[in-house]
Amino acid sequence: MAEIHGNGELPHIPDDLTIVQFMLDTDHPSRPAPRNHSAWLIEDATGRKITFDEINLRTNALANEFSARWKIGKYDSVCIFSPNHVDYPIAVWASFRVGAVITAANPAYTAEELIYQLRTTDAKLLIVHPWNLPTALAAAQRIGMDMDRIVLFNAEESNTKYSHLTLQQLIDEGVKRSVPFIERRLKPGEARTKLAFLSFSSGTTGLPKAVRISHYSVMSNVLQFTTYVQTEKVPDDKKKYRPGDVGIAVLPFYHIYGQVVVMHCTIFVSMSLVVIPKFDFLAMLESIQRHRITFLTFVPPMIVALCKHPAVAKYDLSSVRLIASGAAPLSAELTRQLAQRLPHCSIGQGYGMTETSTAISLPQINQHVGTPGSAGELLPGVVVRIVRPDGSLAPYGETGELAVKSPSNALGYLNNEDATRETFRDGWVYTGDEVYVNEKKELFVVDRIKDLIKVKGYQVAPPELEGHLLELTEVTDVCIVGKPDEYSGEVPFAFVVPSAAALERIKKDPAEAQKLKDKITKHVADHKVHFKRLVGGVEFIDAIPRNPSGKLLRRVLRDRLRAREETRAPQARL
Structure with missing residues (x-):
């Protein structure tokens, strides 16, 4: 067996658009509902619903101000250092409007860790939540960043001598301006190489590496996701993914899972997204109940809590139809426990990584509960090799290192040729995960090879x-x-x-x-x-x-x- 292909054919992937043009300006034939289908974002604490029209207005106004005030443009890097916020996607898309690259930082970083990311990406602007301002100030001072290039998501009392603009103030000013820049249309093929994100890998060993992710990579994964979820062969009112559903954004937007799957894929398939800034398990259960959330994108520790926490029984989770786990393996035992506790929910897991931007498999679309131990079914457009230690390719059912070729694959690592050569080889991403694939195109992760x-x-x-x-x-x-x-x-x-x-x-x-x-x-x-x-x-x-x-x-x-x-x-x- 040389290569294993995911089932299904991909539609046309635009290679002359940026992500913001793809999300806000066009109606791709695969999009299940018009762009103005419903509220795109919902603020968890207040219930405020933010529609497409408001998002488009705020994105354009913020882009105006980025360009006029700081001349942020092509190849400049904008760092977002914040927990989830309803204006987080707007800050991302406004940066893309002016041609900039986004690098999102973990809000739990220390000043030293943030300094490393700011220096590695040569960030020209730092967008910060007030909770993270002291750390941001310490890092900015160390690298000599001007204090007027620190912008707050929203105003809160702070004990600093600096007065920082907020995103809302920039939007208010941007609305008043005539457009100070002409948004450039990409040349055919340019989206394949134009950077959108510099996303840092997990960094479990050594310093994290900045992964170079193109606009084409993200749009490809959105369309892989969309194509796959639309293959479910049941009536519309029985489907797992339905326009008008309500998803949850509790996984961090700075991480590739939250960045691509949650922020882009779920919105593109016409879901509303409840944005939760900080994970608190009991508060999250309350949010699910209050907003009648239907789709949960989780990681295994959250699944463990769902299975074991005694408070779960006190909340009405009947609205939830689908739970998708990712980012780490979900055992067959935990899958069975969750299915017993929430029998009305469809349950499964997917697999992806920063270097494949993001998902290469998703929960089985035509199963109520995914095959226990499986990391889901390979997506359309994904090709995998299972590589034995001697370099030969394994057949179905035999383990080896997973290598992936996908239109969503990243371009490599920033300024790290040795690591790029090790992981990105002739169009394939070598994942370092030991896996096998069965004849149903289901992926099973055995473990990290080195573990x-x-x-x-x-x-x-x-x-x-x-x-x-x-x-x-x-x-x-x-x-x-x-x-x-x-x-x-x-x-x-x-x-x-x-x-x-x-x-x-x-x-x-x-x-x-x-x-x-x-x-x-x-x-x-x-x-x-x-x-x-x-x-x-x-x-x-x-x-x-x-x-x-x-x-x-x-x-x-x-x-x-x-x-x-x-x-x-x-x-x-x-």
Whole structure:
């Protein structure tokens, strides 16, 4: 088997438009409803609905002011340093109007981390939420950015000596101006190489890398998403994705999942998007109930909470029809638990990465619950190779490294030729994920290749054990790593976050801690082959470190464990 193709044919992907022209100025034949179908954005706290006409007006006015006030234009970089905000998409699209590139920063960054991103992308303007202003000021001062190039999403009291313009003030001024720039129409083919985003990869090892994403890449993924969801062979009132549905924007817009799938794909298929600035699980349940949200784009830790948090039963979640998980593997065990708790919901997961901008698979469109353990079905236009260690290509059902060719693929890394050559090869993105694909074109992620644990030559995939342990009500979260072992090479070791009830029992009787560890160890020994048993041990921990997209930072715990083991004298084994 040389290559595996996703099912379906893609429509024409424009290569002479920018993303803002594609979203706001044109009606592509694949668009399921007119651009002014309904409210595009809904502010969670107030319920304020923002229609297409208002978005178009605000985008154009802000673009006017960007150009007139700062001469922001072609090739300039605009950094957004903020949690989600209803004006976030407007800031993005206004930047595209004037030809600029967006680099979105994690609002949890320290000043040092923000400095790295600002310098790497040579940002000319910094758009900030008031919550993040102190960090933004510290970073801007360090790199010598003028204070008048810091713009606030909205005004709040701040204890600084600087007075910063808000987006609303810029929009008010921009409305009054005659257009000070002529928006340029791209030449045929230019959208394929014109940068839209400099999006930073997860950076689980070393410094994050700026991924160069073109306008064509994002438009391609929007049309791949749209084409796929329209293949569902049921009556319109039974479809999973329907014009007029209500989605949720709780995943961060700075991350590629929120940036492309949530901000662009869901709006393009005519959903309204409830924008939630800050994730709080109970508050989010209230938002789902209040706004009658139908489509949830989640990451696995949120799925865990849906399955295990006792408060879920207190909220009316009957409006939810579809839950799509992404950014990290969702185990078959968790999928089954969620299906039992919310049987009316269709459940599945997708797969994507920053370098493929974004999704290459989505939840199975004609299944109520996706095949357990599957990362969904390959999208139209996606071609994959499953590469064996010797470089040959594996057939259906056999594991190997996933390589992807898609019109949505990014262009490479900014100013990093070595990393680009390693990951982007002859039009293919080499993902570093070990996967297999079945004959239904369903993708199954085994693990990151470098995260596999080798026990006496046998490979153990941590997500399998993690999903198994999450079956226990006493386990809230878990991370499996390899512990060095002179006899076996490595053995599985579990970092576990106990449930609140379990912690209360341990507090009352410390002996309960060992009982729980024994139960966890036995749960694996009773159900898994011998080399998957938790020979390395179990350790309780307050929280599992994750990146903002919900992906386990396994290396952090693995390095901590190995450093600790290295300080101990080797123990003889019989």
